[in-house]
Amino acid sequence: MDLRLTAQEEAFRAEVRAFLRDHLPDRLARKVRAGESLSKAEMEEWHAILNARGWLAAGWPREWGGPGWSAVERYIFEEECARAHAPRVVPFGVSMLGPVLIAFGTEAQKRHWLPRILNGQDWWCQGYSEPGAGSDLASLRTRAVREDGHYLVNGQKTWTTLAQHANMMFALVRTRFEGKPQEGISFLLIDMTSPGVERRPIRTIDGGQEINEVFLTDVRVPVENRVGEENQGWTIAKYLLGHERTNIAGMGFVIAAFEELRALMGRMRRDGRPLIAHPRFAARLAAIECELEALKITNLRMLSGHGGQSLAVPAMLKIRATVLRQQIDSLARQALGPAAAPFPGEGPRDNLALVPPEAARAAAIYFNNRKLSIFGGSNEIQRNIVAQDMLGRL
Amino acid sequence: MDFTPTEDRRLLAETLDRFLADRYPFQHRLAVAYREPWHDPAAWGALCGLGILSALVPEARGGFGGQGFDIATVFESLGRALCPEPVLPALMALRALMPTGRALDDVLDGSRQVALALFEGDGGIGFGQIATRAERRGGGWVLSGRKAVIYGGHVAAELLVAARHDDTLGLFSVSAGDARRLAYGMIDGGGAAEILLEATPAELMIADAEAVLGDALEAGALALCAEAVGAMDRAIEMTTEYLRTRRQFGRPIGSFQALQHRLVDLAIEREQARSITIAAAAALGTEGQSRAVSMAKALVGGAARRIAEEAIQMHGGIGMTWEAAIGHYAKRLVMLDHQLGDADAHLDRLAAAYCGG
Numbered sequence: 001m002d003l004r005l006t007a008q009e010e011a012f013r014a015e016v017r018a019f020l021r022d023h024l025p026d027r028l029a030r031k032v033r034a035g036e037s038l039s040k041a042e043m044e045e046w047h048a049i050l051n052a053r054g055w056l057a058a059g060w061p062r063e064w065g066g067p068g069w070s071a072v073e074r075y076i077f078e079e080e081c082a083r084a085h086a087p088r089v090v091p092f093g094v095s096m097l098g099p100v101l102i103a104f105g106t107e108a109q110k111r112h113w114l115p116r117i118l119n120g121q122d123w124w125c126q127g128y129s130e131p132g133a134g135s136d137l138a139s140l141r142t143r144a145v146r147e148d149g150h151y152l153v154n155g156q157k158t159w160t161t162l163a164q165h166a167n168m169m170f171a172l173v174r175t176r177f178e179g180k181p182q183e184g185i186s187f188l189l190i191d192m193t194s195p196g197v198e199r200r201p202i203r204t205i206d207g208g209q210e211i212n213e214v215f216l217t218d219v220r221v222p223v224e225n226r227v228g229e230e231n232q233g234w235t236i237a238k239y240l241l242g243h244e245r246t247n248i249a250g251m252g253f254v255i256a257a258f259e260e261l262r263a264l265m266g267r268m269r270r271d272g273r274p275l276i277a278h279p280r281f282a283a284r285l286a287a288i289e290c291e292l293e294a295l296k297i298t299n300l301r302m303l304s305g306h307g308g309q310s311l312a313v314p315a316m317l318k319i320r321a322t323v324l325r326q327q328i329d330s331l332a333r334q335a336l337g338p339a340a341a342p343f344p345g346e347g348p349r350d351n352l353a354l355v356p357p358e359a360a361r362a363a364a365i366y367f368n369n370r371k372l373s374i375f376g377g378s379n380e381i382q383r384n385i386v387a388q389d390m391l392g393r394l
Numbered sequence: 395m396d397f398t399p400t401e402d403r404r405l406l407a408e409t410l411d412r413f414l415a416d417r418y419p420f421q422h423r424l425a426v427a428y429r430e431p432w433h434d435p436a437a438w439g440a441l442c443g444l445g446i447l448s449a450l451v452p453e454a455r456g457g458f459g460g461q462g463f464d465i466a467t468v469f470e471s472l473g474r475a476l477c478p479e480p481v482l483p484a485l486m487a488l489r490a491l492m493p494t495g496r497a498l499d500d501v502l503d504g505s506r507q508v509a510l511a512l513f514e515g516d517g518g519i520g521f522g523q524i525a526t527r528a529e530r531r532g533g534g535w536v537l538s539g540r541k542a543v544i545y546g547g548h549v550a551a552e553l554l555v556a557a558r559h560d561d562t563l564g565l566f567s568v569s570a571g572d573a574r575r576l577a578y579g580m581i582d583g584g585g586a587a588e589i590l591l592e593a594t595p596a597e598l599m600i601a602d603a604e605a606v607l608g609d610a611l612e613a614g615a616l617a618l619c620a621e622a623v624g625a626m627d628r629a630i631e632m633t634t635e636y637l638r639t640r641r642q643f644g645r646p647i648g649s650f651q652a653l654q655h656r657l658v659d660l661a662i663e664r665e666q667a668r669s670i671t672i673a674a675a676a677a678l679g680t681e682g683q684s685r686a687v688s689m690a691k692a693l694v695g696g697a698a699r700r701i702a703e704e705a706i707q708m709h710g711g712i713g714m715t716w717e718a719a720i721g722h723y724a725k726r727l728v729m730l731d732h733q734l735g736d737a738d739a740h741l742d743r744l745a746a747a748y749c750g751g
């Protein structure tokens with residue numbers, strides 16, 4: 001066992017750093033650091049920059065336009081991007097649909113859709129959850145009825161992240177109405193510009209606009225837009241959830257948030273001293289750093305295939321990483337003391353003596369990131385998965 | 395020992411609850427709390443008409459209450475309704491004005507809004523970090539400094555400003571129009587302001603105000619604890635109801651033991667918070683006031699945050715939305731801890747007392 005990076009991995013890190021130094025626009029990094037939401041154009045801009053270098057789809061094999069990195073290289077890349085405050089790659093096309101198509105798509109589907117993900121022609125959103133089907137995803141009711149050459153889709157999706165920007169949605173729909181619910185689901189690629197697709201924004205508690213309801217009324221979807229066999233959508237969904245979870249863990253981003261917190265604690269004052277000079281705060285920071293150090297290694301063990309293949313491992317990782325991130329966000333909020341109060345964007349502009357601009361949104365970020373333990377399979381559902389793995393069905 | 399509220403306070407709570415249910419339903423709260431002036435001036439007038447401020451002041455000063463339990467009664471009702479009216483700043487200002495000879499009628503009837511400008515951004519609750527200076531000029535005084543996150547500062551006509559003259563912390567009155575004021579809405583609703591003083595004319599109210607300011611801070615902290623208890627009650631009620639009615643996997647999610655136990659833990663947090671707040675209310679005006687209030691604020695801060703986080707979690711996606719009341723209760727419960735000293739600040743004060751500090 002050797003935890004040091006090889007010379008080659010070190011060289012890779014230097015290469016990524018140099019790339020970020022030369023190509024990551026300052027303007028974007030500043031916004032990311034402050035936790036401001038990016039416009040569609042800004043996200044597309046970053047995707048294009050990565051794609052020009054061949055680094056957009058970090059997890060894809062070379063054959064389909066990925067860089068063919070090892071697990072450790074992928075990790076290094078994510079960590080460096082996060083430290084540099086690069087925008088997070090929008091996961092729906094690159095990290096979710098891409099791997100699904102590569103694993104389950106037909107040759108024609110791969111050829112058609114994968115390049116469009118890379119060059120930004122399509123913006124994907126994930127149409128899984130419904131008002132009545134959240135944790136119990138298999139109970140979803142959006143129905144797709146086959147009529148020569150196409151499916152007629154009716155139903156409602158909800159919580160759909162960034163659907164306001166999307167022209168395409170990958171969705172789970174019901175194609176069989178009897179038998180086990182899991183065995184009647186199909187995976188469809190739905191054109192959001194089709195007649196019958198309507199979206200309504202849902203505002204989040206921090207005032208942000210990132211999620212939506214999507215209503216589907218008699219939407220026609222060509223049969224060739226089905227991925228996998230009819231009624232085998234659940235298998236695909238499960239495959240994808242494994243991917244989504246490790247992605248949600250976003251270790252690089254947790255590390256970056258920790259570094260920001262440490263800096264913030266050096267700046268915010270309490271009783272006339274920097275917070276970090278207060279043993280209680282410093283000890284909290286240290287406790288988080290211990291967890292983080294361990295989790296980094298857990299993550300790398302898992303990515304290198306030493307965690308076993310069961311879904312329990314990503315589930316454990318997702319739980320701990322999201323909770324850690326939430327703890328970091330909570331401490332950042334707390335660090336601001338009374339100055340955490342202003343509504344995001346409404347605080348006095350000249351308040352900078354009190355709160356560094358990159359931290360002004362700490363409270364809003366804390367509230368927004370309560371989502372981390374809810375989406376992608378809530379942490380309770382993750383625990384159910386691990387428990388079942390450990391105990392079997394009792 | 396008797397835990398029954400007096401008849402007067404029971405009636406006060408009933409009156410306020412009824413008024414707020416009628417005039418401050420959640421949708422109304424949502425409409426006013428996040429938009430300038432971040433409260434509802436008409437409702438403010440009506441609340442003052444009901445005597446909400448008089449309940450915070452003893453008879454000798456023109457009110458009909460003023461004890462710890464009066465404050466707790468009023469703020470528990472406000473917390474239940476998540477009411478963003480600037481009652482907290484009024485309470486703190488009244489506590490500061492009480493020892494002066496000034497008539498309070500115009501404050502009590504709501505027509506003259508006064509806010510206490512105490513802290514300057516440091517998260518601690520010691521007064522040592524207050525740097526605003528008072529200097530004599532002509533026959534009067536001028537103040538220079540900056541006051542941060544002044545609750546009620548967005549609507550006050552008059553500011554009571556803590557400032558140093560020589561080595562003493564005094565209390566001065568400033569006409570709000572003479573100060574520079576940067577008003578803003580808060581993330582959990584309601585308003586506040588930064589107050590900039592640049593040789594701003596002021597009138598000396600209390601030359602040595604440390605004790606009075608300490609009392610105002612503690613009365614305010616007690617009020618926040620009671621507000622938290624009211625908000626906790628509602629947040630737990632809503633969560634209980636949600637666990638009963640939301641179905642997944644063919645049954646109510648409240649049938650999952652993993653959630654049942656967590657709901658119970660929240661109820662325990664709430665009972666503890668209520669008890670320590672009762673202890674603080676009982677201690678107001680006694681020698682044990684500072685200690686009891688700090689114990690309450692320290693305990694309530696953590697309990698409120700845990701209840702807020704768990705309430706959101708158990709609501710799933712709904713808990714993350716602006717539309718649902720639960721998220722707004724959660725925000726208030728978390729942000730209460732940022733006001734008038736967080737749990738750490740109050741723990742520090744308790745800990746220092748162990749060593750005679």
Ligand SMILES: Cc1cc2nc3c(=O)[nH]c(=O)nc-3n(C[C@H](O)[C@H](O)[C@H](O)COP(=O)(O)OP(=O)(O)OC[C@H]3O[C@@H](n4cnc5c(N)ncnc54)[C@H](O)[C@@H]3O)c2cc1C
Pocket residue numbers: 125126127128129131133134135136158159160161162211371374375376377378379380381384640642643647650652653707708709710711712714
């Ligand atoms: C910000 C945000 C973005 C999202 N983006 C997307 C997206 O892009 N696409 C998409 O399809 N979905 C998305 N989701 C939806 C997300 O996946 C669901 O919110 C999640 O699956 C939970 O479902 P629910 O909200 O219906 O909560 P529910 O399933 O109703 O759960 C409520 C509570 O009950 C708990 N619970 C449920 N069942 C059990 C059980 N058996 N044992 C113990 N506890 C249980 C849950 O953990 C939760 O605490 C998003 C959600 C959020 C908040």
